[in-house]
Amino acid sequence: MTSYLIFLEVLDGCFRCERAGIKKALDNFVSQKRTNNYNYGIPYDVGSIMHYGSKAFSSNKKPTMVPKDVLYTKTLGSPFISFYDLLMLNRHYNCTGYLNLLRTYMFILEEHCKTCLDRCDHSKTVCYLEGFPHPRDCSKCICPGGYGGVDCKQRPAGCGEEFTATSYPQVFHANVGRKSFGAKPREDYDKCHYWIKAPLKKRIEVKLLSFSPNGIAVDGCRSGGVEIKTQVDQRLTGYRFCSMADANITLVSDFYIVPIITYNRVYETGVSIQYRHL
Known part of the structure; x- marks a missing residue:
């Protein structure tokens, strides 16, 4: 684990590195092999708080990293700790009990394992979508982003709403923040959670109609934005x-x-979204 996320050998096919536009910092873009960079069986998450933004070290204000799925470009450089960030830390310190399965791995010393925190090793808590028991309260779950409740089966508490998709397009508009706050970044983020639900086995089509205002787009959408989770692995x-x-x-x-x-x-900021099920 390093101060910032660096590329694994297996991820060279997931990103295109624009080396010609990189300032004198190519050492930040060196591929790492599994033999010296172990990630506890956790998949790569471009939304990790440890990930550089797409224009990091750019000498021409153009992207230095382009994900294979280009729609993830603005996810790079996230200001938030991701679910997989939390899971990796908890596995590293064995707050989930997971490390017991890895005692023989070449990078994990037996002496380290003797001090592991197996707090929820015998917990009967079942967490939906592969969340994991909270190390400080094993009766509750730490959930993937966008999910909440004690077992990750509910929409997170607070502002937001749940919508039911039909086969006909519907639209919702959502604002977050206040104009009176001004342009100076606040210490904390305002955040609202919405769910669009469809019948089981139905897929949902989501179209971004508009985002306002102009002028706040930065690497990682750090000033404000909208996150839409349509991927197979909802933990990402x-x-x-x-x-x-x-x-x-x-x-x-x-x-x-x-x-x-x-x-x-x-x-x-405001966003308008159209949705329907397929």
């Missing part, structure tokens, strides 16, 4: 957007629930 960070240039992007889910997270720490 979703697609993030924060510009009118993203209008008309259409996503299709692999799950009958699509969590949508709006967040803001500057001024007020």
